[in-house]
Amino acid sequence: MNTLFDLPADGPAKPRHADLLDDLNPAQREAVTHAGSPLLVVAGAGSGKTRVLTRRIAYLLAERDVHPGQIMAITFTNKAAAEMRERVSDLVGRRANAMWVSTFHSMCVRILRREAKTLEMSSSFSIYDSDDTKRLITLVARDLDIDPKKYAARTLAVNISNLKNELIGPETAVADAGNDLERRVAEVYVEYQRRLNQANAFDFDDLIMRTVELLQTFPDVAEYYRRRFRHVLVDEYQDTNHAQYTLVRELVGTEENEAGIGPAELCVVGDADQSIYAFRGATIRNIEEFERDFPNARTVLLEQNYRSTQTILNAANAVIARNPNRRAKRLWTDAGDGEKIVGYVADNEHDEAAFVAGEIDALADKGEADYSDVAVFYRTNNQSRVFEEIFIRLGLPYKVVGGVRFYERREVRDMLAYLRVLANPEDTVSLRRVLNVPKRGIGDRAEAVIATYAERERISFAQALRGAVNGEIPLLNPRSAKAITGFVELMDELGEVVESGAEVADVLEAVLERTGYRAELEESDDPQDASRVENLTELVTVAREFTEFTAEVAGPDGELPEADPGVPEPGSLPAFLERVSLVADADSIPAADGGEDGDGHDAGVVTLMTVHTAKGLEYPVVFGTGWEDGIFPHMRALGDPTELAEERRLAYVAITRARKRLYVSRSMVRSAWGQPQMNPASRFLDELPAELVDWRRLAPSSSSGGFGSSGGSPRAATTWGSRGGGSSSSSRAASTSPFGKAWKDTVALKLDVGDRVSHDKYGLGTVVACDGAGPRATATIDFGAAGKVRLMLIGSVPMVKL
Numbered sequence: 001m002n003t004l005f006d007l008p009a010d011g012p013a014k015p016r017h018a019d020l021l022d023d024l025n026p027a028q029r030e031a032v033t034h035a036g037s038p039l040l041v042v043a044g045a046g047s048g049k050t051r052v053l054t055r056r057i058a059y060l061l062a063e064r065d066v067h068p069g070q071i072m073a074i075t076f077t078n079k080a081a082a083e084m085r086e087r088v089s090d091l092v093g094r095r096a097n098a099m100w101v102s103t104f105h106s107m108c109v110r111i112l113r114r115e116a117k118t119l120e121m122s123s124s125f126s127i128y129d130s131d132d133t134k135r136l137i138t139l140v141a142r143d144l145d146i147d148p149k150k151y152a153a154r155t156l157a158v159n160i161s162n163l164k165n166e167l168i169g170p171e172t173a174v175a176d177a178g179n180d181l182e183r184r185v186a187e188v189y190v191e192y193q194r195r196l197n198q199a200n201a202f203d204f205d206d207l208i209m210r211t212v213e214l215l216q217t218f219p220d221v222a223e224y225y226r227r228r229f230r231h232v233l234v235d236e237y238q239d240t241n242h243a244q245y246t247l248v249r250e251l252v253g254t255e256e257n258e259a260g261i262g263p264a265e266l267c268v269v270g271d272a273d274q275s276i277y278a279f280r281g282a283t284i285r286n287i288e289e290f291e292r293d294f295p296n297a298r299t300v301l302l303e304q305n306y307r308s309t310q311t312i313l314n315a316a317n318a319v320i321a322r323n324p325n326r327r328a329k330r331l332w333t334d335a336g337d338g339e340k341i342v343g344y345v346a347d348n349e350h351d352e353a354a355f356v357a358g359e360i361d362a363l364a365d366k367g368e369a370d371y372s373d374v375a376v377f378y379r380t381n382n383q384s385r386v387f388e389e390i391f392i393r394l395g396l397p398y399k400v401v402g403g404v405r406f407y408e409r410r411e412v413r414d415m416l417a418y419l420r421v422l423a424n425p426e427d428t429v430s431l432r433r434v435l436n437v438p439k440r441g442i443g444d445r446a447e448a449v450i451a452t453y454a455e456r457e458r459i460s461f462a463q464a465l466r467g468a469v470n471g472e473i474p475l476l477n478p479r480s481a482k483a484i485t486g487f488v489e490l491m492d493e494l495g496e497v498v499e500s501g502a503e504v505a506d507v508l509e510a511v512l513e514r515t516g517y518r519a520e521l522e523e524s525d526d527p528q529d530a531s532r533v534e535n536l537t538e539l540v541t542v543a544r545e546f547t548e549f550t551a552e553v554a555g556p557d558g559e560l561p562e563a564d565p566g567v568p569e570p571g572s573l574p575a576f577l578e579r580v581s582l583v584a585d586a587d588s589i590p591a592a593d594g595g596e597d598g599d600g601h602d603a604g605v606v607t608l609m610t611v612h613t614a615k616g617l618e619y620p621v622v623f624g625t626g627w628e629d630g631i632f633p634h635m636r637a638l639g640d641p642t643e644l645a646e647e648r649r650l651a652y653v654a655i656t657r658a659r660k661r662l663y664v665s666r667s668m669v670r671s672a673w674g675q676p677q678m679n680p681a682s683r684f685l686d687e688l689p690a691e692l693v694d695w696r697r698l699a700p701s702s703s704s705g706g707f708g709s710s711g712g713s714p715r716a717a718t719t720w721g722s723r724g725g726g727s728s729s730s731s732r733a734a735s736t737s738p739f740g741k742a743w744k745d746t747v748a749l750k751l752d753v754g755d756r757v758s759h760d761k762y763g764l765g766t767v768v769a770c771d772g773a774g775p776r777a778t779a780t781i782d783f784g785a786a787g788k789v790r791l792m793l794i795g796s797v798p799m800v801k802l
């Protein structure tokens with residue numbers, strides 16, 4: 001079903017109309033062929049919304065003589081964008097390259113690169129991710145003498161982000177600030193924004209906000225894009241926030257302008273029940289008010305689900321029906337009832353993971369599913385570790401999507417910071433990051449002197465460094481000045497490598513060599529540093545592949561189809577950095593992580609991910625794990641009806657990812673934060689109709705009344721919990737799991753330098769030193785991002801050797 005029509009050698013043939021519409025139901029067909037007025041497709045999960053969007057693009061190209069360059073399609077994640085591009089190229093071949101298929105963020109980067117000068121920025125701007133943002137906000141708050149205990153950088157960052165999502169600029173924030181927090185936030189916001197500008201950088205929220213500003217302030221710019229993009233299509237519209245909504249409006253235009261250009265055709269698809277990004281300002285208002293926002297809009301409803309069995313759908317419908325204030329809708333399928341949902345109550349999280357692993361193995365043995373058919377979902381990233389441990393031990397191939405990402409590793413960030421400074425010397429956050437990495441004698445004091453000088457002279461940090469070389473900064477001691485001179489010369493030298501037109505991978509090699517960064521790691525006897533070297537080698541590989549990939553897209557003639565001024569020169573350093581910034585986006589799946597294709601359906605591996613990441617995807621077999629009150633729904637939501645409704649939508653998303661088989665499990669005891677805790681069953685388990693669930697294992701001492709009668713989910717843990725009296729030792733003793741035993745019974749863990757361990761609180765680590773013996777035995781363990789920790793090895797160490 002990949003190719004609906006063949007491409008003759010001399011260019012794409014016109015597909016026959018019928019082919020494109022054949023396998024659609026009447027409502028889908030209507031949505032695909034609708035022309036003219038704005039179109040909203042609202043429908044439950046798995047009803048073919050994304051299919052409609054993709055097919056509509058093919059139909060526009062084939063039947064309505066639309067040029068690929070006139071199409072802009074927006075998806076929620078880079079993964080979805082890649083998938084859509086692929087689906088469309090299957091339909092129309094290489095012509096698909098001229099379309100813009102991207103996330104909101106990537107699309108804005110493209111526009112901003114092209115138009116940066118209009119906003120008084122340079123087109124080589126940097127993109128600050130949440131980590132850079134926090135660093136800069138920390139610096140700003142410190143300079144403004146803000147007490148970090150009272151106003152943590154994180155709090156300030158969240159508040160500023162919220163303002164940006166509402167398109168509230170710094171001046172307005174200052175004017176509107178009504179209380180102490182708001183005043184502080186506004187104050188930081190003003191300075192933060194000034195420094196972003198000075199650093200020639202945009203943060204993630206800026207990408208959207210500043211693009212809106214651009215389109216609203218400069219009508220000719222807006223007109224250019226309106227002329228160009230005659231079709232705008234948006235998937236997952238329920239997760240757009242105010243800024244994104246405004247952006248869509250600006251792109252499409254609402255009425256005919258003087259030049260006689262009418263609004264572009266808009267098509268959005270979404271499902272209010274799957275809105276799960278309220279914490280980023282997403283609002284279902286955008287779906288609900290679509291007809292008001294876009295007059296003459298047409299709404300199409302889809303009701304047939306093509307993804308799941310009736311059992312799975314009934315479960316999903318029953319859970320979401322508990323949410324107040326929603327428009328009821330019924331999903332049906334003709335796929336039949338299929339298998340019952342399987343439920344499992346585990347003793348602890350190790351037992352739960354063992355159950356999941358065992359079940360996956362059994363399905364594979366019986367030939368009922370390949371590993372790649374299976375996805376394991378959890379509520380938060382930190383829950384992946386237990387699954388990883390068991391999968392590693394059992395040799396079950398898996399892949400974690402999201403979590404601690406390649407691009408978040410220290411050494412990778414250091415190298416990218418070098419590259420960013422080379423592309424954009426004004427990028428102060430990156431510059432200050434690498435100033436003394438590896439150590440070259442530029443201490444904190446020297447850095448502060450430079451920063452103050454830059455501040456006073458109103459010049460950038462990079463310019464101030466040059467000032468230091470020229471002896472213009474009197475407070476700097478000669479040793480520091482010399483070190484700085486060395487650094488500036490080094491950067492100039494590397495700058496020449498870039499100028500010479502070297503490939504990104506070679507620039508990276510030059511940085512690794514000439515800064516001494518790699519040598520330092522290689523000389524270290526810390527085993528963690530060995531893995532850092534490997535990661536850097538991997539980064540060089542990523543850069544190489546990037547160049548090769550670009551060459552491939554460009555074709556033998558080296559010309560990219562439809563060269564676009566918004567795109568940095570293919571294969572260039574800015575192009576590489578842009579790609580990396582965007583794949584490192586929090587809601588994306590890093591294609592480069594591990595180096596394989598990154599489409600989530602790798603041959604032969606089980607996929608582990610959070611429910612948030614799973615949005616829009618589907619798998620024949622889904623394990624929903626950790627269904628406990630306090631985990632899923634999240635602790636934060638327990639006393640808050642609005643948050644609880646959002647968690648319930650998340651449960652709806654989780655359930656509706658499954659095509660054939662759904663498992664739900666919970667654990668009676670979970671050591672989520674280092675301390676064993678007993679969580680009652682998730683209320684969402686109670687909401688599953690009892691007759692749909694086959695409980696493979698129930699909680700022990702599930703006394704009164706049975707579970708079937710109470711709606712299918714055993715809530716025995718509550719009574720069990722009170723028996724346990726909250727004492728961690730007794731709750732541990734109650735565990736019967738062979739996997740639980742591994743840590744529970746450890747009296748003195750025997751470890752050697754180089755051993756890999758997994759700690760309940762700190763995560764995966766490597767032993768770097770062992771001291772003492774017997775009861776005084778300790779090990780120093782490097783837990784990566786969590787740092788180095790020295791631990792006693794006696795008693796119940798919440799840690800296993802891998």
Ligand SMILES: Nc1ncnc2c1ncn2[C@@H]1O[C@H](COP(=O)(O)OP(=O)(O)OP(=O)(O)O)[C@@H](O)[C@H]1O
Nearest residue numbers: 023024025044045046047048049050051306307616
């Ligand atoms: N008319 C149809 N005939 C056969 N299969 C279909 C049809 N419409 C959709 N499908 C299939 O159903 C599945 C779900 O479709 P799709 O992913 O487009 O749904 P969706 O509404 O976007 O779901 P979600 O809300 O989860 O994003 C896909 O495998 C798709 O190929």
Ligand SMILES: [Mg+2]
Nearest residue numbers: 049050051616
């Ligand atoms: Mg979809």
